[in-house]
Amino acid sequence: MANRQLAFIGLGSMGGGMARRLLETGHTLTVFNRTARKAAPLVEAGAHLADAPERAAAGHDVVLLSLSDEKAVEEILFGRVVPVLAPGALVVDTSTVSPGYAREAAARLAEKGLRRVEACVVGNPLQARKGELRVFVSGAAEDLYAIRPVLEAIGNEVVHVGAPGTAASMKLILNLLLGAQVAALAEAVDYGTAAGLDRDQLIGVVAASGFSSMVMRFRADLMLKRTYEPAFFRSELMEKDIRIAMEAAAELGTAMPVLGTVRERFAQVLAAGDGDKDASVLVEHQPKQGG
Numbered sequence: 586m587a588n589r590q591l592a593f594i595g596l597g598s599m600g601g602g603m604a605r606r607l608l609e610t611g612h613t614l615t616v617f618n619r620t621a622r623k624a625a626p627l628v629e630a631g632a633h634l635a636d637a638p639e640r641a642a643a644g645h646d647v648v649l650l651s652l653s654d655e656k657a658v659e660e661i662l663f664g665r666v667v668p669v670l671a672p673g674a675l676v677v678d679t680s681t682v683s684p685g686y687a688r689e690a691a692a693r694l695a696e697k698g699l700r701r702v703e704a705c706v707v708g709n710p711l712q713a714r715k716g717e718l719r720v721f722v723s724g725a726a727e728d729l730y731a732i733r734p735v736l737e738a739i740g741n742e743v744v745h746v747g748a749p750g751t752a753a754s755m756k757l758i759l760n761l762l763l764g765a766q767v768a769a770l771a772e773a774v775d776y777g778t779a780a781g782l783d784r785d786q787l788i789g790v791v792a793a794s795g796f797s798s799m800v801m802r803f804r805a806d807l808m809l810k811r812t813y814e815p816a817f818f819r820s821e822l823m824e825k826d827i828r829i830a831m832e833a834a835a836e837l838g839t840a841m842p843v844l845g846t847v848r849e850r851f852a853q854v855l856a857a858g859d860g861d862k863d864a865s866v867l868v869e870h871q872p873k874q875g876g
Contacts, residue, residue, distance in 0.1 A: 590615065591735065592645040594638050594661060595680070596623045598815065599706065600651030602713030603679070603739045608632060610716070610738040617641035643669040647732065652680040654825060663693065672698035677732055679704045681757070681822070683829040684750035685836070691724065691749035700728045703749055704736060705756035709803070709817045717741050723752035757830035761844050764823050764864065766801050768847045771868040774808070785809055804865040811869075813862035820867070821860035824851035 589612070593604045596618035604614055604627055614632040618624045621634070628634045635641035638661050642648045648666060652658050658680050670676075676694060678687075678701060691701045703723035712718050720740035722729055729736075729745055736743045746752050770791060777787040791797060792805035807813060827848040834841050850872060851864070859866050 589613075589647065590645060592616075592635075592642045592648040593632075593651070594618075594641055594648065594666070595651035595653075595657075596627065597651060597653070598710040598817070599679070599713050601627070602710045603649075603651060603706070603718075604632065605630065605714055606716045606739050607735065612735065612738065615641045615645065637665070639665045639669045642666040646671065646674045647677065647735070648674065649677045649735070650680055653822065654680070655682045655686050658682060658686075658690065662690070667694070667697060667699065670697075670699055673700065675700045675702065675728060675732060677702045677704050677735065679706050681705065681760070681826055682753060684753040684757075684833050687723070687753040688748075688750040700725070701749070702728050702732055703752040704732075705752040706740065707756060707759055708740075711817075713739065720744070721746050721752040721755045723747055723749050754833070757826055757833070760823070760826040761830055761841075761847075763800055763818070764827050764847050764851065765844060766798065767804050767823075767864050767867055768850050770801055770805060770808070771850075771865075771870075772872070774868050775871055804863075807863055807865040808868045813859075813866040813869075816861060816863035818864050819861055820851055820854045820864050823864045824848060824855055824860075827851065 591612055591614050593614050593616045596604055596616060601623060604616055608614060608630050615635055616624050616627055616632045617635045617638045624634050650662060652661060676699060687703050694701045701724060705721045706718045708718040716739055718740040719742045720736050721744050723746060746755055773791060774784060774787060778784050788805050788809050792802045827844055831841055831844060850867060854867055854870050857870060
């Protein structure tokens with residue numbers, strides 16, 4: 586697999602990091618990104634740049650995707666990439682989509698003789714760059730076996746969790762916990778400063794306490810420095826992930842009132858124009874009274 590030419594479509598913060606890691610571990614890539622300038626560092630590192638997703642994918646039997654949402658997957662994968670793929674080609678989708686859409690995508694690809702590995706990655710762009718992501722995968726065991734060297738290049742843990750849709754569920758659950766921790770920390774800071782505590786001291790105490798976590802310490806550092814751009818996890822994507830998780834949970838009859846409030850908080854961040862900033866920017870937005 587290391588000598589095989591791969592196509593990589595979607596070079597945002599996570600996609601760009603994963604693509605760079607693949608180049609550094611001996612893979613050769615043809616890449617495409619809607620904003621071509623984001624591909625420039627990869628081209629300098631040896632990647633081939635295509636001017637359209639279908640031209641990036643054409644002639645490849647492995648195509649990796651890192652797209653923002655289901656709309657992008659629909660447009661890029663099914664609208665432009667699928668028509669140029671040969672039967673038996675393998676699509677490795679790292680995009681965060683709903684479990685239902687993941688199942689639907691796998692079935693639609695299978696109807697066309699194509700294979701899909703759902704590879705949901707957990708981590709941040711720095712970890713992507715170093716190959717330190719956690720990768721949760723769904724799909725056929727033989728497809729996972731075929732692509733495992735690629736997944737092990739980007740992640741230090743690769744876990745097969747089951748049938749299509751299950752990796753998406755796992756990723757969404759972890760993102761729900763991230764969103765809840767960020768929201769809880771933001772509210773604690775809001776209360777503490779109102780009570781007369783020093784903001785930075787408070788954040789430092791919480792981050793160093795037994796109530797913290799790796800995730801909370803990472804976000805607390807961003808809050809301390811007030812460095813929300815470039816985003817490690819955009820607020821817009823956080824709101825999207827919580828929303829699609831809540832919709833999937835509702836279909837299963839599971840209520841998530843706590844996360845519903847968290848989603849409303851991130852919706853307020855988006856409404857204020859900070860959707861492209863890191864989720865930790867929530868600390869700069871006081872919640873609306875009664876919500």
